[in-house]
Amino acid sequence: MYKIIKAEFIATGVKSFKIEAPLIAKKREAGQFIMLRVHDRGERIPITIADSNPEEGWIQIIVQSIGKTSMHLNTLETGDALHDLVGPLGRPTxxxxxxxxxxxxxxxxxxxxxxxxxxxxxxxxxxxxxxxxxxxxxxxxxxxxxxxxxxxxxxxxxxxxxxxxxxxxxxxxxxxxxxxxxxxxxxxxxxxxxxxxxxxxxxxxxxxxxLNAIMVDGTGMCGACRATVDGKTVFVCVDGPEFDGHKVDFKELGTRQRMYKKQEAESTKCYLERMADEAAKGGN
Ligand SMILES: Cc1cc2nc3c(=O)[nH]c(=O)nc-3n(C[C@H](O)[C@H](O)[C@H](O)COP(=O)(O)OP(=O)(O)OC[C@H]3O[C@@H](n4cnc5c(N)ncnc54)[C@H](O)[C@@H]3O)c2cc1C
Ligand code: FES
The missing domain is CATH 3.40.50.80 (Nucleotide-binding domain of ferredoxin-NADP reductase (FNR) module)
Incomplete structure (x- = not known):
């Protein structure tokens, strides 16, 4: 478990978290990210390490609520914990x-x-x-x-x-x-x-x-984050996430990013309905 030292909204739907992660705080460089899970049955999502403090042993992430996992993550408060995270991943800038x-x-x-x-x-x-x-x-x-x-x-x-x-x-x-x-x-x-x-x-x-490709493992093994740069196949999680913008096939990446739109919308809808149910029960 990774303890959240501080959680606060910094804009509408955007939350900043300082998380206890001393080993990652020591190693991470600009441009790298973590893969995290909110709970043990949750999906892994990639989030950039925005800042860190090796002396105090924390990393900072900033998360925008856009779907089920990021919405759930943004309900966590100071003192809560993330189930797991790995990093730093990706090549430094x-x-x-x-x-x-x-x-x-x-x-x-x-x-x-x-x-x-x-x-x-x-x-x-x-x-x-x-x-x-x-x-x-x-x-x-x-x-x-x-x-x-x-x-x-x-x-x-x-x-x-x-x-x-x-x-x-x-x-x-x-x-x-x-x-x-x-x-x-x-x-x-x-x-x-x-x-x-x-x-x-x-x-x-x-x-x-x-590049914000869809990632599953973040370690180059699953192929989910495949993109084409300069006519060659790359895996964004291990070959990137940064690339020469003039050589990226943005059209293909856009198509791949939209592949699970239907499932993502269904999953967000279920999550919001469950939250509304729980709020209604709590209110009774
Ligand atoms: C290297 C990298 C760094 C990122 N850093 C940040 C960050 O610092 N802050 C932040 O708020 N967001 C960041 N993202 C995007 C973040 O991972 C997605 O917003 C999140 O996974 C959405 O999941 P969801 O369940 O909330 O939304 P969903 O409804 O499941 O998906 C909404 C959209 O988010 C994207 N997405 C969904 N699942 C994934 C996934 N497993 N991997 C990547 N993208 C996905 C897709 O474009 C999808 O259409 C980063 C993505 C990458 C690849
Ligand atoms: S996320 Fe699996 S290969 Fe990159």
């Missing part, structure tokens, strides 16, 4: 002194971009962050990002905060103002990473993306 690094993130991808921005700055880069969200309530980690970067730019789809528009619009604005990145890292929903990869390809700027 390759960080270099590129010059100017722009980290572009959407949704909970900002939690995943934080350790990369921080490592990029430690490597001597000027680091800027572009954060995109559907609206102000869904924006996370702006303050944390501002602590590890030289500037944060925000866009919201509805204009409720920052520039109205998409992260790609902000990158265009930046470049018009003379800020030209030597490297872009994009982490977020697949369509956003595909759009940034297309944009940077046209501009001849290297772009690294962190």
């Amino acid at each position: 390759h960080v270099d002194n590129w010059g100017t690094l722009v980290c572009i993130s959407g949704g909970v991808g900002t939690a995943e971009a934080l350790p990369i921005a921080s490592a990029g700055r430690k490597a001597g880069n000027k680091v800027y962050s572009i954060i995109g969200a559907r609206n102000k309530d869904l924006l996370i980690a702006e303050k944390e990002m501002s602590l590890v970067t030289d500037g944060v730019f925000v866009s919201t789809d509805d204009g409720s905060y920052g520039r109205k528009g998409l992260v790609t619009d902000v990158l265009n604005d930046m470049m018009k103002d003379g800020l030209v990145p030597n490297m872009v890292v994009a982490i977020g929903p697949l369509p956003m990473m595909a759009a940034v990869s297309n944009q940077t390809k046209l501009l001849d700027i290297p772009c690294m993306v962190s």
